[in-house]
Amino acid sequence: MRRRDVLLSAGLVLGSAACALHHPIDTGAPALRELAARRHLEIGVAVSAGALHDDPLYRQWLGRQFSLVSTENALKFGPLRPAPNRYDFRDADAIVAFAGSHRMRVRGHTLVWKRQLPGWLTDGVFTRDGLLAILREHILHVVGRYRGRVYAWDVVNEALRDSVPAGAAVEGALRPNFWFRGIGPEYIELAFRWAHEADPGALLFYNEARAEALGPRSDALYALVRRLLERGVPLHGVGLQMHLAAQAPPDTASIAANMRRLAALGLEIQVTEMDVALAKAGGAPDEQLAKQAAIYRDVLRTCLSVTRCTAFVMWGMTDRYTWRYPDIPLVLDRSYRPKPAFGALQEALSDSAARAP
Numbered sequence: 213m214r215r216r217d218v219l220l221s222a223g224l225v226l227g228s229a230a231c232a233l234h235h236p237i238d239t240g241a242p243a244l245r246e247l248a249a250r251r252h253l254e255i256g257v258a259v260s261a262g263a264l265h266d267d268p269l270y271r272q273w274l275g276r277q278f279s280l281v282s283t284e285n286a287l288k289f290g291p292l293r294p295a296p297n298r299y300d301f302r303d304a305d306a307i308v309a310f311a312g313s314h315r316m317r318v319r320g321h322t323l324v325w326k327r328q329l330p331g332w333l334t335d336g337v338f339t340r341d342g343l344l345a346i347l348r349e350h351i352l353h354v355v356g357r358y359r360g361r362v363y364a365w366d367v368v369n370e371a372l373r374d375s376v377p378a379g380a381a382v383e384g385a386l387r388p389n390f391w392f393r394g395i396g397p398e399y400i401e402l403a404f405r406w407a408h409e410a411d412p413g414a415l416l417f418y419n420e421a422r423a424e425a426l427g428p429r430s431d432a433l434y435a436l437v438r439r440l441l442e443r444g445v446p447l448h449g450v451g452l453q454m455h456l457a458a459q460a461p462p463d464t465a466s467i468a469a470n471m472r473r474l475a476a477l478g479l480e481i482q483v484t485e486m487d488v489a490l491a492k493a494g495g496a497p498d499e500q501l502a503k504q505a506a507i508y509r510d511v512l513r514t515c516l517s518v519t520r521c522t523a524f525v526m527w528g529m530t531d532r533y534t535w536r537y538p539d540i541p542l543v544l545d546r547s548y549r550p551k552p553a554f555g556a557l558q559e560a561l562s563d564s565a566a567r568a569p
Contacts, residue, residue, distance in 0.1 A: 245279035247561035251516055254317060254523040255557075256280025258485065260533045261303035264310060269548055273529060275314040282319040282484065282525055283307050290328040293350065301357065308361055319484070319525065320362040322369040322419060323351050324403045326389035334390060343394040348406050355410035364415040366451055366484065367407045368400050371436070372420060378428045382439055385432035400436075401445050408446035419451035419484055425466035434473060441477060449480035454511060455527065456486065458493035458503040464514045475520035482523040483515055487534070487541035488553070501552045508543065509556035516560065 248255040259281045263270040274281070285291050286303035293299050311318045324347070338346070355365065371392075376385045383397055391399040400418075407416050418437055423429040433450065440447045452471075456462055471481045488507045493500040515521035528534045530544040540546070543554040 241558055244277045244557055244561065247558065248279060248524070251561055253516065253521075253561075254280040254525075255561075256282060256316070256319070256523065256525045257529040258282040258284040258321070258525065258527045259286075259307050259310075260284060260528070261286050261306060263533045264306060267532075270530070270533070271310070273544065273548060275310070275316075278316065278529070280317045280319060280523060280525060281307060281311050282321050282527075284321065284527075285328070287320050287354065288322060288325065288328040289333070289350065290330045292354065294330055296332055296346075299353070304358075308358060312361065317364070318358075318362045319417075319482075319523075320355070320358065320365040320414075321484075322366040323354065323407060324367060324391060324399065325369040326371075326387060326391075329390060338394065340395055343391070344402070347391070347395070347399065347403065351403060351406040352410045355407050355414065359411040360413065362411075362414060364417055364449070364482075365407055366419040367403050367416045369419045370421055371400055371418075372423070372429060372432055376428045376432045378431070380428070380432055382432070382435050385436070401440060401443060404440065404445045404447055415448040415480065416446055417449040417451045417480075417482065417484075418447060419453065421453045421455065421485075424452040424454055424470060425463050426470050427466075430470045434470075434477075437474070437479065438477060441479075447479070449482060449522075450474050451482050451484035453485035453527075454483050454487075455489075456507055456511075457489045457491070458500060458507060459491075461503070461507055462511065464510045467511070468514050468517055471514070471518045471521055475518055479520065481515075481518060481521045482525065483511065483521070484523075484525050485527040486511060486525065487527045487536060489536055489539045489541045491539050504541075505552035505556040508553040509560045512557055512560040513563070516563075 244255050256278045257274070259274065283304055286307055291300070292304065308318055371387055372385055373387045386392055386397055404416055407414070420433050423433045437447060437450055474481055488504045490500045490504055493503055512524055515524050526542060528542045530546065530548055531540040531542050532546040534542055543551055543557060545551055
């Protein structure tokens with residue numbers, strides 16, 4: 213999905229320092245990263261490069277509470293490569309450096325996607341061989357730059373059609389995006405092979421939206437990754453995005469069943485982009501926040517119930533910076549006050565129940 217940083221008014225931004233006096237980083241409880249480590253889980257957020265640069269309170273909360281960061285927009289093709297022979301690594305380098313100084317892991321998002329492609333690429337005229345050369349050089353250069361520093365990559369993102377018919381063959385389920393049209397369905401396999409060539413030690417993920425529960429989309433996802441594995445493609449995990457809404461709580465039993473069948477293939481499972489919108493949730497504000505908190509808690513508990521669910525990543529940390537603005541889908545409010553959802557994560561991580569086998 214398209215990601216963009218949303219900055220609020222200058223008054224709110226300037227007020228962030230005052231917020232620290234009333235809403236300290238130390239909440240009086242162990243940090244989420246400490247609780248998650250006890251459960252053998254990474255917990256993280258997608259990072260706004262602008263907020264990381266400009267907002268001291270953002271940096272403090274991020275470094276204190278989380279063990280993993282995702283690069284949000286900084287490593288997408290368009291922002292990263294504005295001209296054929298020019299890369300702009302400043303935002304990505306800043307995120308990776310911050311992670312390194314705070315003992316955090318980095319998920320690189322994303323190498324191949326249907327959106328946020330530069331005009332020189334989408335408006336250009338290329339042969340199939342020309343596109344293959346561009347994509348290969350891009351993946352080798354980007355992954356190679358961060359070899360040993362980015363521990364996992366979303367290699368291919370959202371390759372499935374928006375609507376997948378039940379029982380569709382793998383090719384029929386694939387979206388006819390820029391890469392599919394120019395190269396063919398093998399662009400997926402090639403991207404993983406090139407990423408592995410650039411960094412054999414990195415974990416490589418396929419990342420998908422609206423495929424968390426059992427159904428035609430998750431069936432197509434399962435068929436796709438199983439075929440890649442059968443072909444010996446270096447695929448190590450599946451990311452389930454989880455952009456959810458409080459008005460429609462997810463079926464966590466169905467999500468768990470889907471996670472377990474993917475795990476049975478030998479894959480890691482990660483929740484990669486979770487947030488919970490409140491629009492149309494109904495009820496009083498406190499009731500809406502309680503619904504949101506329950507979804508965060510239940511999805512995290514579902515992940516914890518599956519041994520091979522290894523990370524829980526939210527698409528942002530504070531409602532001050534969210535692609536869903538003016539909604540408030542995250543676990544800290546716009547003044548960095550922990551919301552009920554933050555407490556729900558603490559509750560789920562503090563549960564003494566052991567992971568399921």
